[in-house]
Amino acid sequence: xxxxxxKDEIFVRDCPIRNIxxxxxxxxxxxxxxxxxxxxxxxxxxxxxxIPDISQKMLTVTLRTLEQDGIVNxxxxxxxxxxxxxSLTSRGQSLLPRLNALIDWxxxxxxxxxxxxxxxxxKASATSIIQYE
Numbered sequence: 001x002x003x004x005x006x007k008d009e010i011f012v013r014d015c016p017i018r019n020i021x022x023x024x025x026x027x028x029x030x031x032x033x034x035x036x037x038x039x040x041x042x043x044x045x046x047x048x049x050x051i052p053d054i055s056q057k058m059l060t061v062t063l064r065t066l067e068q069d070g071i072v073n074x075x076x077x078x079x080x081x082x083x084x085x086x087s088l089t090s091r092g093q094s095l096l097p098r099l100n101a102l103i104d105w106x107x108x109x110x111x112x113x114x115x116x117x118x119x120x121x122x123k124a125s126a127t128s129i130i131q132y133e
Contacts, residue, residue: 020069023065023066023069024066024069024071024095026062028051028054028058028059028062029062029065029066030099031051031054032047032051032059032062032063032066032072033066033071033072033088033092033095033096033099034099035047035050035051036072036086036087036088036092037088037096040087040088041085041086041087042085042086042087043083043084043085043086044059044060044063044084044086047059047063047086063086066092069091070089070091070092071088071089071091071092071095072086072087072088072089072092073086073087073088073089073092074086075087
């Protein structure tokens with residue numbers, strides 16, 4: 001009963017769960033999280049090179065959001081020129097199995113989804129679904 005009540009809450013506009021889900025599930029956040037999973041510590045430029053098509057502004061906003069939510073750690077070194085490194089926090093690490101489960105589901109369902117899209121007249125392109133290896 002309590003679980004049903006919590007699920008119902010996500011339909012409320014200012015639901016904190018809904019807000020958290022929207023912040024971690026956008027395409028750039030997911031890509032930043034998976035990139036930091038592959039390489040534990042990265043500098044801004046390394047992240048930008050590793051994530052195709054992300055602008056400097058969008059990477060900055062995404063990192064700031066993930067840092068505010070305690071998913072990404074930002075470490076600033078007191079040196080000249082300044083050095084800043086990003087890594088996943090323990091909270092960010094705890095998110096990985098759940099995101100991986102979602103990716104596994106998408107991989108399992110991708111062919112059927114593409115067929116459904118083709119039947120419904122939408123362009124069935126594999127590039128319209130992000131693929132993770």
